[in-house]
Amino acid sequence: MRLISATLLTLALTTAAHAQQCGGSFSAFVDGLRQEALRNGHSAQSVNAFFNGVSQDQATLNADRRQGIFATPFVEFSRRLISQHRINNGRTNAERYRSVFDRMERELGVSRGVLLAFWAFETDFGAFQGDYNTVNSLVTLAHDCRRPELFRPQVFAALDLFESGDLDPRNTTGAWAGEIGMVQMLPEDIRDRGIDGDGDGHVDLQNSAPDALMSGANMLRSLGWQANQPWLVEIEVPSNFDWSQSGLETTRRVSQWQQMGIRGRNGALTNTGLQASIVAPQGRNGPLFMAYPNYSVLFEWNQSFVYVTTAAYFATRLEGAPVYDAGNPDPGLDQNQMRQLQQRLTALGHDVGGIDGILGARTRAAVQAEQQRLGMPADAWPTTELLRRL
Structure with a gap:
């Protein structure tokens, strides 16, 4: 009788934990993750080693609710992020890893400037990769009911990385949102798109620049990056331009924009058969860009308009483009x-x-x-x- 009661109690607890998609008791939530992992075929030994000691991280929740930097206007934001130090380090790393970038462009079709820009902005070329425990952050955010559909799968992807020897649940650290390594990729992206760039048998985005660069480029390609195509070009527009035609919702062939009087600020526009949009980050009196389809792919990496535009522009700078014309934007809103x-x-x-x-x-x-x-x-x-x- 005692055995039957215990079995029924275990089944009830398991069912309750499985039904808890987010919120509620944190320990019950973790028990639900354990049970789901076991049902998905992970061994009890792996599951216990991975989840034992996991804890809720209030610092992660605080960081998730504190993202005011993305309210900064483009000119100020880009000047803050694009320092001479980063430009110099970008050029140094481009030369240091020339063979890796050559391979990346040849095999994956992603321009070196793009990966250099994200490498610079995400971690200052690997110097500051974050000190949040990755598993604690992911489980905390999966338990939080703001975006469980994003973070719950990342917990199980991190378990897969642990079983392959590419993540230590107690010691792997990264950003507050669970991104790992020099270019800050989530566990699911590392698992599914990671590349062993240095040939040592592991995908180590924290310590291997070749792994990080090749993996980041492979992720962009998988998201739709078109090989050897542009992403952002600075432009000039005629005084009579209809500004209702600007914005990412409106696309035309480059040749059609040219017929409307739009020109490249630093040379003739190329790829005239591609679709493109006109982007004015701070309105008609600020910097102006033509955005190609590859620009939109970058929003899969980061959804902030000002961040993506800054990274896309910095990538062009690292490949030789001059400083943009800041113009004289109308004052914005606080x-x-x-x-x-x-x-x-x-x-x-x-x-x-x-x-x-x-x-x-x-x-x-x-x-x-x-x-x-x-x-x-x-x-x-x-x-x-x-x-x-x-």
């Missing part, structure tokens, strides 16, 4: 004003993706729509004048 704007846009029926004070893609689209309605230049850059008129 975060409190941006929240007010988002509230007013929401009241008008626009979906801005949340009142967070960050000028994301949905807020830009709503701003552009309201600028058109009000007869203002529709360049998607919010100003105090727009806020007043709304």
